[in-house]
Amino acid sequence: MSRSRTPVLLIAALLAPAIIGLVVFRLYPVALAVSDSFFNMVRGQQVFVGLDNYLSLLADQTFWKSMQVTFWFNLLINPIQIALALGLALLYVQNFKGVTLYRVLFLIPIGVSLPTAVIIWRIMLTQDGLVNGLIGIAGVPAQPWLTSESLALYSIIAIATWKGISYWMIFIIGGLQTISPEIYDAARIDGVKAWQRLIFITIPLLRPTLLFVLVADVSINFLLFAPIFMLTQGGPADSTNVLMYEAYKSGFIFGDMGRAMAIIVVVVAILLVIVAAQFRLLSGREARS
Amino acid sequence: QDKTLNMIVIEGGDTTAMQAVVDAYKADHPGIAINLQSYPFAQFFQVAELRLRSADTGIDLVYVDAPLLASYASRGFLSPIDPAISTGELVPAAVQAGQYDGTQYALPINNSAQVLYFNKALFEAAGITPPAGLTKGETATQAEVDTLASSERWTWEQVADAAQKLTVKDNGRTTTYGFTVEQFGELYQLQPFGESLGSPVIGPDGYTAKGYLDSEAWTKAATFWSDLYNTWAVSPKSLGYGEAASLFGNGQLAMFAGGTWNLPILSATDIDFGVAPYPYFEGGSVVTPTGSWYVGVNAASANQAEAMDFASYLTTSDAGTKAWFDSLQQLPTYKPLLDTISTSADYDAFPQNVFRLGVYDSLNTAVARPVTAAYGQLQDAFRTAFVDIANGVPVADALASAVQKFESAAARVAQ
């Protein structure tokens, strides 16, 4: 409603708890954390070093290699997760006898916590593990899923995807509910094939939902490092060493908070640029009749 | 007046043992309550780091892993140990490892020893002679153990040779592995590899790896490590903590190098196993891993005196060390207790007599981990290199990269 007489008090009351919570428990701590990136610990003393921590990143090979890994990881995992979550949501909303059982099964990874999922998958993916056993039945030779430079990152993507897509599916299903079935009927009569309906109708009409899922998923994946920490510790040969893990190592293992925070500030800045671009692309010209 | 001290410790057996000490201490010191805050092993270091860094007054006593001491001390997390506390009764190497820049920052609680476990049945099946060692049903005096350790110790070459014969493959899949180490790629476990061949991991300044980690000695050690996985394929890749013991307990692993802490777990299985001294390289010196947990006092604690008193009780008193040892069965650093192990008839039988092997090693062959404020960086670079090597990265590349990574990270600490 466009009313100039906006109920200011009401708005304040509605927003206050969330804003206070976020300021006190997110934004204020983050300000403190960012200030860490301007300090270094020298002989037990915090010393102000200005932008030194950032400048030293410029010449830091590990950092740049890690940046590459981060981009490659995100370039793959985000489209894959969203595409699969969408596919899964489409399967979920189908209606046929027995679908209820599948629907329940589709929800399972939501409940399995990430550490548990990682433990289970690590064991399943070992050289002589269950996955190699299964593909062995099909005659495929055993693969070093987590221990080879060429596969480790993809295995991590697969695990994170297994864990994540059911969760995103839930949100997409909510969005699918808002599309009128008659539009599909019209398209069927128009001779539009199923895949064309998906690309030209479903996806454009899901835009608000996809925006949410994309922003949330990209943020989470950009900051994701727990499975890497638990599975490969950045290896083999740094092939899974994403920036967040590099920062984590610096901060928590090496006690070098200055470098860690400098890296995190860079990561979050990149993330913000990406998310802003997503907003620009997907919102605004929201189409709904 | 009543005081409550808080101590952070590792969840599990360590907490149980510490509680036993606390209970004993309480009997003598009615005014002091000690509250243990236990954290899972995997997260202990992260939590300790965070809490110590925030100058958390809620911690009085800190459970310190030997190599982290320098890092903590250099950042002022720990108070210097009260010089009045006498360390004369402790194993000197262990006392030294508690010092940074010439000051004592922590006291050793216990020590560790690594041994070679072997499955007798699998050796028999493969038709090879197992290493000389302590086995079930046999007793051994300290003198006999000393002989075993000084003259009958296997070399890594022997281990590799046996492992190849012990490894069983079926259809391209390994059903029995010949050998593995318990702590895959860890510095603690592998440090003796290179040191046995004559080179420490880093230089005495604590920040130089060039010329050490990429020395000929370490290259040879790393090549051996690489061969275990890539040439001979006798070891399973990427085992998690505790999984070596599980495999061994299932009879799927013939030998593994691991800590004495595995004894209770393995004794509970029906595997017939023996324990041999930690191997060394042919032509090299005998070097074994050592170093375990220390206790320190949080610099931010408001109860310095009381905390020092408990630390002293835990590490330098008869009652305290005994309570700890009785509960946890870890190799002590308190010499009177070591003497008991050597002499008491209680330790004649297997597997108790394995401690006598530990006594020998800790007094004769143990080499402490490098003391450096950049230990975390070293450990990470080292682990990365050795895991990569096991996964097929060329030895020279992996070591060079480790040197580079460690030095650039350490430089930030050293500045």
Add this chain to the structure above:
Amino acid sequence: MASLTLSDVRKSFGDTDIIHGVDLAIENGEFAVFVGPSGCGKSTLLRMIAGLETVSAGTITIGERDVTDLDPSDRRVAMVFQSYALYPHMSVRDNIGFGLRMNGVPRAEVDRKVADAAAALHLTELLDRKPKQLSGGQRQRVAIGRAIVRQPEIFLFDEPLSNLDAELRVQMRLEIARLHADLAATMIYVTHDQVEAMTLADKIVVLRAGRVEQAGTPLSLYDDPANLFVAGFIGSPRMNFLRAERGADGQIRLPDHGNVVVPLAITAAAQQGQDLLIGVRPEHFGPDLPVRLSVTVDLVEHLGGASYAYIGSGSAHPLTIEMRDARTVGRGTTLATGFDPARAFLFDATTGARVR
């Protein structure tokens, strides 16, 4: 363009039978209109013809082709939905051309066809707008444009005008008539609107509860309804039904109106005491007609030219009478009116059957 034949077509949703065997032939180029009360199965029948619903039994033939099991896209039919079902995210141009492009028609040809259709429907100016920037009538035309470009053999319309306001409805009705004349295509049209049905149809099909009650030209249904249901359904305002009795003398009287005699010649066998209804359309009342009634007006609506008088509202058999130039009539006026028995219909009140 093609003819359409439904042979004993049936449809059940689960256990519920919705369409109970419909037989229907629609000629090539014919404009057929389905009418019937809400829920009688009009949309379902249309959707079955389109292929959007499966057929439980029976066959559907378009031209010579049996399309019963064919996919909607293969039937060469086009449908205009009540909700228009325009693609909200596409421009008018894309909405119209979407089906063609998806079927691999070259870009240039699509553009040409879209331009032609847009010109025919006066949409040229609007080609770059999105549906939500259009008025109802414009959306309607876009939906029709989408149907036209595909040059289907049969057009299906499901209440295409029901979301439009009265003025637009008149306009669009004329446009659809013109379209039918221009394309000479077979069209099937579902509506609730009397006027649309009467003015557009070559053939009106009256459905009730999944059965065809009567099918025929609009005027034949208007002039000669087969039963009470069709009589009440065709014509607006709806036909009035007056209670009638056949006396011992064989004469038909109106008990609610002073037992006035209605001189009707009936060939059907006389059944004394039979409950009858006489149907007279509002527009067939007038002064000076043979059967005279005197009624008291409850309510009058003056539309300017015509006025409607409502009598006996709330009773079982209310009357609506259409009057011209009757500004003076108001609530409470006693109206002398009447009807011509030649224009009245007689029905059996119990079975609803026409009594001739």
Add this chain to the structure above:
Amino acid sequence: MASLTLSDVRKSFGDTDIIHGVDLAIENGEFAVFVGPSGCGKSTLLRMIAGLETVSAGTITIGERDVTDLDPSDRRVAMVFQSYALYPHMSVRDNIGFGLRMNGVPRAEVDRKVADAAAALHLTELLDRKPKQLSGGQRQRVAIGRAIVRQPEIFLFDEPLSNLDAELRVQMRLEIARLHADLAATMIYVTHDQVEAMTLADKIVVLRAGRVEQAGTPLSLYDDPANLFVAGFIGSPRMNFLRAERGADGQIRLPDHGNVVVPLAITAAAQQGQDLLIGVRPEHFGPDLPVRLSVTVDLVEHLGGASYAYIGSGSAHPLTIEMRDARTVGRGTTLATGFDPARAFLFDATTGARVR
């Protein structure tokens, strides 16, 4: 029940002025209908009265109270939305009683009021259904029920019947009329539908582009429109406009119809060459009337009773002629018809002003 006064009410959205100073008085108990082309500001005006839009300038008074800046909930008005805006998750009972319950009316009283309203609107059977289980007309009645129970001083209706089919629309129209009679409440009603406007209104307010063009009783607008716009807007089918010229002799002629003379008495000053239009309603054509025309029919629609002939479709001044019992007329028929100049209106083609 209360009167409503708008004094120089204006509204702008950003820089766009939508309502340009409306002055209007609606009496206590009056039924006012707003009509006007789409986008002229009817809904905006209604929403300003309801308090859903702020007023940019001017004042709104209900009874004695200046409500210009009051919150919607404090104005004692109720509104029926075109979309009905029934709460889909609530039963009919809850939909109707929701406002009362939220305002702390005791449960028992809410139940009683809901029951009363439901009885009045024949909704009693449906009280436990959800909106999606209702037909359009039933939903409409629920929306009205929701307005009634609050016993507002003013009812606002925004095209309440526009989503209903023709038959239902007639029914609901009568119910709203009955409601107005029963409650004697002040009602303001927006519609596009001629018939609704004509039959329901005590006063019709014709709006164009945010201005009031004319306000008055339906028949006064029908019989005496102030200008071309109102004349074209009131009446359905809309009035025909024939091009007229005033010759040198002061006579008015129809150049498109053989220069036939229309004998009209005009008091306005003669302006030679002035472009004029003569307005004649479709229902006012007939044979044997003074001004005789001969036209060729393009298209006829036979509705049973009435028939409409369309002439000169597509031309600038097409004609629609209503005929009774004219089954024989068809496309191409040459029709001899005419109109009575007493029922014709004269307008200035340029300004649209009535020329008297």
Add this chain to the structure above:
Amino acid sequence: MTARTAKPGKVLSFGLKHLAYLLIAFIFVLPLWWAIVSSLRPNGAIFADIFPFTPKALLPTPFTTEAYTGIFERGFGLIIANTMLVAFVTMIAGLIVNGAAGFAFAMFDFKGKKIVLSAIIISFMLPFEAIALPLYTVTQQLGWLDNIAALIVPSIANGLAVFLFYQFFSQVPKDYAEAARLDGVSWLNILLRIYVPLSLPTCISAALLLFIFQWEAFLWPLLTMPSQQFKVIQVGMAAFQQQYQTIWNQLFAVSVITALIPIALLLPLQRYYVQGLAGAGIKG
């Protein structure tokens, strides 16, 4: 899309469809199945059929329920109850707080809306590890260490949830709110009695988001509950991976229970996902 009843010719595609679903379901279920099986084996036999893999690995042989009795003897019942408490309180408080904020953003235009909304959206793009330390200090200063307030309060306001509510509340037709305004319904009731029921799938998604966040919380409870009197599931689970050995079967038993609880809670809510309400009260 309309359901089509099976015709003889469609049996094949029907079978193919089930096959495809089965395959996907298999991938989803396999890890959990393996966890279930492992939780029903004695600890020593967990890896018996895994290295190398044999089909027996997917059957609980030898069979024992000792892991389950074991975890409850360890007090895992209490730990689960603790976690439920934390998760439910966070969920309910979070729904209220974030729902209110999302509603305010969706419903009103006010100065600075864009900036505040952006700040809120940004707040969930911050890695928790980065703020863990300052947040710990804040909590310490509030005196909340070892108090479950430290677990709950910082997690209530959630930028992601606000964004979610905002996105979906914006899609609810404004007519409902306007109708209710005219009815004199307060904003609070408009939110609670109209927007919330109309956005049920969204509310469930948001509830799930908040619930799962706490269900998986680990580092934070570990930090803020130093005395470890009040343990939550992930912290309790970490204890199975000890310094010298891992109690696999109990670890899996807990994993299975923790996986099944959220799914069991979600199951009865499933139907809201396949029947939309949106727009059902509008138009004829």
